[in-house]
Amino acid sequence: DGGITQSPKYLFRKEGQNVTLSCEQNLNHDAMYWYRQDPGQGLRLIYYSQIVNDFQKGDIAEGYSVSREKKESFPLTVTSAQKNPTAFYLCASSKGERGFGLMVTQYFGPGTRLLVL
């Protein structure tokens, strides 16, 4: 089955700690994205990557970092600089980052809920 997996489902962070959220896809998609969702709000883009070894900041990149060493994987690190990290984190992928229709249709993983201890 093709799809997107995220782990862990729940993650607890202590103050001052960096934590890494995993995102893997086997859809052979070129583009991958990280979003943050707060209660009652829409999705806000953190980072996105169109190809391996390249990524761009989204609207709320401060306090986060990413890497894209493999096409299938796009891990997100929430650093200690992110002062309000409690949120639902969603990873998505699409065939391409630019284009039309199917190229930009995004599919989501199940999400990781990050809580601060």
Next chain:
Amino acid sequence: QKEVEQNSGPLSVPEGAIASLNCTYSDRVSQSFFWYRQYSGKSPELIMSIYSNGDKEDGRFTAQLNKASQYVSLLIRDSQPSDSATYLCAVSMEYGNKLVFGAGTILRVKS
């Protein structure tokens, strides 16, 4: 002005009725439009996409696009309690170049 706007709701409809969800967007050159359904505590699930003016039907769902007026809507016929969820409108800006999401409309279908 927000790029993609939706009425937050909740929109309450009786079982069997038609639910109408609306979305307006600011970028006149947007090319692709999507509706996602999100159940509480779950991730968004794509239910409809539309790229051309007019209507697109898929089962009980109909997406309507009017680029001149910059709005896209989703109609759900014969609404069921299982349709109760938050519906997110997403719009591609320029030629692809990421999706911008609205805050979502909460739909409640009462049996």
